[in-house]
Amino acid sequence: MDGLSCVLCEKRAMMLCDSDQAKLCWDCDEKVHSANFLVAKHSRVLLCRLCHSPTPWTASGTKLTPTVSFCHRCILRRHTRLNHLVNTDQRHRDSVNDDEEHDFDHVLDYDNSDYIEEEGEEEDDDEEEDEDEEGENQVVPMSSGSATSPPVKTIQV
Numbered sequence: 001m002d003g004l005s006c007v008l009c010e011k012r013a014m015m016l017c018d019s020d021q022a023k024l025c026w027d028c029d030e031k032v033h034s035a036n037f038l039v040a041k042h043s044r045v046l047l048c049r050l051c052h053s054p055t056p057w058t059a060s061g062t063k064l065t066p067t068v069s070f071c072h073r074c075i076l077r078r079h080t081r082l083n084h085l086v087n088t089d090q091r092h093r094d095s096v097n098d099d100e101e102h103d104f105d106h107v108l109d110y111d112n113s114d115y116i117e118e119e120g121e122e123e124d125d126d127e128e129e130d131e132d133e134e135g136e137n138q139v140v141p142m143s144s145g146s147a148t149s150p151p152v153k154t155i156q157v
Contacts, residue, residue, distance in 0.1 A: 004052050008032075014066070015044045016054055023047065026066050034062040050074040 006013045006025035013023035017032070019042040024032065033039050044064065046057040048071040055069040070078075 013047060013052070015046050015064070018043045018045065026064070030063045033060075033064075048074055 003023070004012055005023070006028050007022045008028040008031075009025060011025040011027070014026055015029055016023050017029070019039075020032075024044075029044065033042060033044075040062045041060055043058055043060050045054045046059075046067060046069040047053065048055050049068050050070060051074055053071050053073070055071045057067065057069040
């Protein structure tokens with residue numbers, strides 16, 4: 001029997017009963033600790049889901065709700081690994097961004113003379129827009145003398 005198995009049924013042990021010094025699965029824990037009120041008072045410790053060592057989680061009672069818990073060492077290990085992955089990813093992104101800046105430097109050197117409009121063409125477009133807008137509704141502001149301002153009205157010009 002390995003240290004991961006329930007002492008009664010060979011399923012994966014999920015908790016350690018301090019009083020019996022026995023590792024139990026959820027089903028066997030319920031059977032054992034619902035036998036009478038004295039064994040229901042046994043304190044149990046949930047085992048770490050990853051390394052199977054005891055965690056800070058403790059409880060007692062006839063039936064405990066299945067729960068997942070992790071020991072401090074595994075949490076720290078996962079946190080350290082996650083930080084390493086995040087830092088590695090950030091260094092990779094920084095490296096890619098540096099490469100992209102150098103790869104696209106030539107894009108800024110293009111000849112844009114084909115895209116520049118002559119000054120006369122640009123002004124003609126502005127005059128056409130002004131003529132179109134004159135036929136539209138215009139907002140007329142109210143004087144600031146009144147204490148409460150009525151809603152802004154539009155008039156047709």
